[in-house]
Amino acid sequence: MADTAEAGQAGSGPDFRPLYGQVKDLLVRRIAAGELRPGEALPSEMRLAAELGVSQGTVRKALDELAAQHLVERRQGRGTFVAEQTESRALFHFFHLFDAEGQRGSPACREASSKSGSASRAEAKRLDLAAKAPVIRIDRVRTLDGVPSMVERIVVPAGLFPGLAEQPGDALPNTLYEMFQRDYGVTVTTADEQLRAVAAGAADARKLDVPEGTPLMEIDRVAIGIRGRPVEWRLSRVRTDAHTYRVRLD
Amino acid sequence: MADTAEAGQAGSGPDFRPLYGQVKDLLVRRIAAGELRPGEALPSEMRLAAELGVSQGTVRKALDELAAQHLVERRQGRGTFVAEQTESRALFHFFHLFDAEGQRGSPACREASSKSGSASRAEAKRLDLAAKAPVIRIDRVRTLDGVPSMVERIVVPAGLFPGLAEQPGDALPNTLYEMFQRDYGVTVTTADEQLRAVAAGAADARKLDVPEGTPLMEIDRVAIGIRGRPVEWRLSRVRTDAHTYRVRLD
DNA sequence: CAGTGGTCTAGACCACTTA
DNA sequence: AAGTGGTCTAGACCACTGA
Numbered sequence: 221m222a223d224t225a226e227a228g229q230a231g232s233g234p235d236f237r238p239l240y241g242q243v244k245d246l247l248v249r250r251i252a253a254g255e256l257r258p259g260e261a262l263p264s265e266m267r268l269a270a271e272l273g274v275s276q277g278t279v280r281k282a283l284d285e286l287a288a289q290h291l292v293e294r295r296q297g298r299g300t301f302v303a304e305q306t307e308s309r310a311l312f313h314f315f316h317l318f319d320a321e322g323q324r325g326s327p328a329c330r331e332a333s334s335k336s337g338s339a340s341r342a343e344a345k346r347l348d349l350a351a352k353a354p355v356i357r358i359d360r361v362r363t364l365d366g367v368p369s370m371v372e373r374i375v376v377p378a379g380l381f382p383g384l385a386e387q388p389g390d391a392l393p394n395t396l397y398e399m400f401q402r403d404y405g406v407t408v409t410t411a412d413e414q415l416r417a418v419a420a421g422a423a424d425a426r427k428l429d430v431p432e433g434t435p436l437m438e439i440d441r442v443a444i445g446i447r448g449r450p451v452e453w454r455l456s457r458v459r460t461d462a463h464t465y466r467v468r469l470d
Numbered sequence: 471m472a473d474t475a476e477a478g479q480a481g482s483g484p485d486f487r488p489l490y491g492q493v494k495d496l497l498v499r500r501i502a503a504g505e506l507r508p509g510e511a512l513p514s515e516m517r518l519a520a521e522l523g524v525s526q527g528t529v530r531k532a533l534d535e536l537a538a539q540h541l542v543e544r545r546q547g548r549g550t551f552v553a554e555q556t557e558s559r560a561l562f563h564f565f566h567l568f569d570a571e572g573q574r575g576s577p578a579c580r581e582a583s584s585k586s587g588s589a590s591r592a593e594a595k596r597l598d599l600a601a602k603a604p605v606i607r608i609d610r611v612r613t614l615d616g617v618p619s620m621v622e623r624i625v626v627p628a629g630l631f632p633g634l635a636e637q638p639g640d641a642l643p644n645t646l647y648e649m650f651q652r653d654y655g656v657t658v659t660t661a662d663e664q665l666r667a668v669a670a671g672a673a674d675a676r677k678l679d680v681p682e683g684t685p686l687m688e689i690d691r692v693a694i695g696i697r698g699r700p701v702e703w704r705l706s707r708v709r710t711d712a713h714t715y716r717v718r719l720d
Numbered sequence: 721c722a723g724t725g726g727t728c729t730a731g732a733c734c735a736c737t738t739a
Numbered sequence: 740a741a742g743t744g745g746t747c748t749a750g751a752c753c754a755c756t757g758a
Contacts, residue, residue, distance in 0.1 A: 297755030410720040416710035417667040417685035435667035435685035460666035470660040525729045547736035
């Protein structure tokens with residue numbers, strides 16, 4: 221950092237990274253390593269600038285971009301804080317089912333069970349694991365506004381969640397990502413989803429109380445952690461008679 | 471603008487808007503009014519700063535935010551340009567169907583027809599029009615990689631697209647948004663989509679060459695123009711046996 | 721009241737593009 | 740060579756927060 225700072229400007233070279241980008245990387249590494257914990261305040265802009273030997277404007281640009289990625293939150297007059305996975309934040313970013321009036325569906329949990337196992341080929345591929353690596357599988361049914369509306373199969377690498385397999389299924393909270401962060405230091409930052417329409421199989425039909433063959437929306441999600449690696453694979457099948465999946469494109 | 475600039479800082483008041491926000495608004499108005507046309511270069515940062523009596527840094531912040539919204543494009547060494555709706559841009563932002571290998575499906579058009587009419591209640595509501603306002607309806611079947619895969623009903627306010635109704639349906643291009651902007655000065659900036667799983671009806675089944683009752687994904691989209699008003703309602707039903715709808719969440 | 725982030729300014733050097 | 744956006748700096752005043 222200092223070398224570039226002494227030059228006083230952008231510098232050059234093939235693999236050059238702007239100063240504010242280097243500041244960003246440094247802060248991301250500190251957060252990912254747990255030196256800065258969720259909810260904790262970062263040093264102020266002035267302090268960071270002094271520590272790193274760059275100007276306040278450069279630190280500001282780095283922090284602004286981290287805030288845009290929801291990795292930190294800035295609060296005027298208070299400071300900059302490592303983002304915390306709250307239930308409302310998790311729902312806002314990762315739960316997109318709304319009822320006809322545009323109200324976010326409020327999910328609850330039912331019939332959850334978790335088991336240990338070793339990764340199938342599909343699981344290993346999705347989670348970027350070695351063949352037969354240990355995984356934990358969670359099956360559950362979720363209700364929306366009281367009606368059984370989703371069946372979910374969740375698969376996570378056992379290595380990231382030591383002890384999770386021993387939890388009884390019904391002890392699992394409704395929004396897992398909050399627990400992932402609080403109890404295991406695993407922060408979900410992004411997710412890739414693939415949606416398709418499928419026909420309800422016999423098991424789906426029974427759990428969701430619909431006729432076999434009913435069209436369901438299948439949501440195939442891989443959640444990515446702060447280090448850029450997959451941390452969860454989730455396959456959901458959803459009734460869309462009372463709720464729709466909403467996206468804003470721009 | 472000048473009054474705030476003279477003060478030299480943020481200012482105050484209940485409905486205060488930062489200087490860079492005012493610059494943004496001004497530029498958006500100029501683009502929306504057609505004073506700055508798609509593809510055209512904006513004045514340079516220095517020129518804008520001089521014209522508006524603000525510093526270059528303030529103009530820069532405004533332009534950076536407009537670039538983040540894809541309203542302008544910045545090219546180092548060349549200038550800042552009003553964003554143009556190209557086919558690849560339209561597909562990138564508004565077409566989210568990918569095949570199993572992760573390649574974007576390449577859509578083509580078939581059996582397009584367009585007719586004038588007056589808005590139904592649902593159409594008037596979606597498009598924020600008066601009851602029975604004149605609309606143009608386009609029906610078409612689209613293929614993905616050669617296979618008939620989508621049926622679409624597109625509805626637009628006739629007032630925004632004078633003369634469009636007289637176009638024969640098969641003269642319509644594959645990506646409409648490019649034509650909306652080039653021929654009618656209507657720029658689509660964002661869209662709200664609602665997705666659900668539905669069963670193919672008799673007409674769907676015939677057009678898509680699938681059995682009646684096959685699960686299809688229905689995409690209900692309202693496209694919003696640069697002035698913030700709805701400019702198109704599009705209802706699509708899609709086969710998702712070979713393609714999936716992909717979203718990245720963060 | 722001191723400390724924080726939010727806004728604004730002025731000026732510098734750089735890399736890139738075009739001519 | 741001239742002009743553009745990209746980066747970086749230094750310093751100012753502001754609104755907001757909490758002790």
